[in-house]
Amino acid sequence: MSERVGIIGTGHLAGYLVEGLRRAAPDLEIVLSPRNAARAAELASRFGATIASSNQDVADSAGALLLTTRPTDAVAALHQIAFRPSQTIISAAAGIDLQALAPAAAPAAVVRAMPLSCAAINASPTLLHPDDARARALLELVGRVHATETEEAFVRASAISAFYGWLFALLDRAVEWTEIGGLAPGLARSLVLETAQGTASLGLARPHEELADLLESLATPGGITRQGLEILRDREGLGSWIAALDAVYARLAQTG
Ligand SMILES: NC(=O)c1ccc[n+]([C@@H]2O[C@H](COP(=O)([O-])OP(=O)(O)OC[C@H]3O[C@@H](n4cnc5c(N)ncnc54)[C@H](OP(=O)(O)O)[C@@H]3O)[C@@H](O)[C@H]2O)c1
Secondary structure, X not given: OOOOEEEEOOOHHHHHHHHHHHHHXXXXXXXXXXXXXXXXXXXXXXXXXXXXXXXXXXXXXOOEEEEOOOHHHHHHHHHOOOOOOOOEEXXXXXXXXXXXXHHHHOOOEEEEEEOOHHHHHOXXXXXXXXXXXXXXXXXXXXXXXXXXXXXXXXXXXXXXXXHHHXXXXXXXXXXXXXXXXXXXXXXXXXXXXXXXXXXXHHHHHOXXXXXXXXXXXXXXXXXXXXXXXXHXXXXXXXXXHHHHHHHHHHHHHHHO
């Protein structure tokens, strides 16, 4: 990726993206919005980026633009900028649909993306809609890109970005619980995280095996995995995760 990238909105997500982009592409020119001066200065000094004099200056200097403001600010931020037809705006604003973004981005093209904070370590599975070569080339620097055929599919799958966050809560509780046994400092954390990584790695390494079958091979009758699984099922431990996904999806679908 040789062209300049502009970033409108220099909050949490922008920080993760700048870190990952810089690691993957040491020569990539990154231009930051000056709106949050302290944050822009921090990112510029840590990762090597230029701070523009205005959002218009960001847009004037870059072909691809990452829109990483909060959802409620996204359309207003676009309206304040004059774009060129040759530009591509990649909006990360959750719940703001293309119908709302496109008029404000015109005549530039606009796509939606849902990167995760693990973009900082180039490990983000990033949803994209619609597929777009320029957006894909940029986002592939921070992980794998998964384009959806429809915006509806993008919205539903976007709920998994919240699931990603909930996993930290679950893992944290498991670490806390494991520490009670008096393990050496850091061991419970490593054990729990490597265990979760092992689950994901095995599932990814065996794409033709159903996850339910991988579980079934562990959950032998009378064994500890089955014992705990039955408690989780009885207490809606699994169902409550689906209820949370349903709630997030309903909200995302309502706002677009
Ligand atoms: N955080 C994540 O991991 C994550 C993951 C996927 C998607 N997202 C999406 O990414 C977006 C940003 O999330 P975040 O957590 O990074 O939010 P955040 O930390 O609040 O950052 C948003 C930034 O946008 C700035 N901003 C607001 N209006 C602006 C404007 N007109 N021009 C330039 N900058 C402007 C804000 O500046 P002020 O502080 O001055 O208001 C703030 O620095 C959200 O839409 C969210 O849905 C986030």
